[in-house]
Amino acid sequence: MSEIAIETRNLTRRFGRVLAVDDLNLAVETGQVYGFLGPNGAGKTTTIRMLLNLVRPTHGEVFIYGEPVARNHGVLKRVGAQVEDATFYAFLSGRRNLEVLARISGVDVDGRIDALLAQAGLAERARDRVGTYSTGMRQRLGLAATLLTDPDLLLLDEPTSGMDPAGMASVRDFIKSLPAQGKTVFLSSHLLSEVEQVCDRVAIINRGRVVAEGPVSALLEQGGLSSLLIEAAPVETARAALAAWSPVDAAERPGWLYLAGAADDAPAVTQRLVEAGVAVHQVVRQRQTLEAFFLSVTGEGVVVEGAGGDAPGA
């Protein structure tokens, strides 16, 4: 039986009125590349910061290799995390920067630095000054740096953000090479395509809540995420009343609002609209593919399937 590398129980974090992470229950088995997929503002970074004990949960707990991180920080020695905007000395080479970091962290790297640089696709530029590196190369150097301590678990927060396609491909290869070295990877992204290409399993998070979880292939095949389509008037009042669900206009259905992943909330949504004095004409559950769902929650357009009106009424 595989060991559980990360477990979160009812993990919740509130910032004032914003519920950044809402009752998150995850289990990540060792040896996996686990994707944590969600649009900007979904709560990915906050979750990763709680995994690292950098942000205190409002409620709930994090266990790393079975140890509660809030009470036993020692277990974080087994974790490598990519530091956001890792800073390197621009006047030193990539190789020299890793040597300096290794010395600061007191780790014995005995000849592993060249291997790490090669793994990050930086072998040919290892002796060039970091000041001459592209953003993507710097990020890859940051990834190599996370491996200096030879961690069992890597937490990577949007490791390909800001990269060109070649840089992304090289980071993907890097990540894919990690399980063979006995490492577990937890990786956040706002790009479905990224997660699809490197992850074994994925949790999709939107507005702090998990809306789907499972093997990537299964999620992509079944689709089957349910959202709500609502016809209500006046639509502007409805939109304001439903702000907590981040409603968007349904394409090709004027006067309809679309609430991604909210199918189970039909009673609460209806009640909210009635309280706001809005006339509710129709509330329709809508099944959709993962791709369509993801496009809708990332605000890249709403694909309403079966827009002819054959969706079942709720």
Ligand SMILES: Nc1ncnc2c1ncn2[C@@H]1O[C@H](COP(=O)(O)OP(=O)(O)O)[C@@H](O)[C@H]1O
């Ligand atoms: N330190 C903070 N103070 C107030 N609000 C925050 C703070 N950190 C994050 N948030 C809010 O929490 C939500 C989730 O943010 P974040 O975890 O950064 O999302 P993601 O990484 O998925 O883009 C956002 O609404 C964000 O504005």
Ligand SMILES: [Mg+2]
């Ligand atoms: Mg983030």
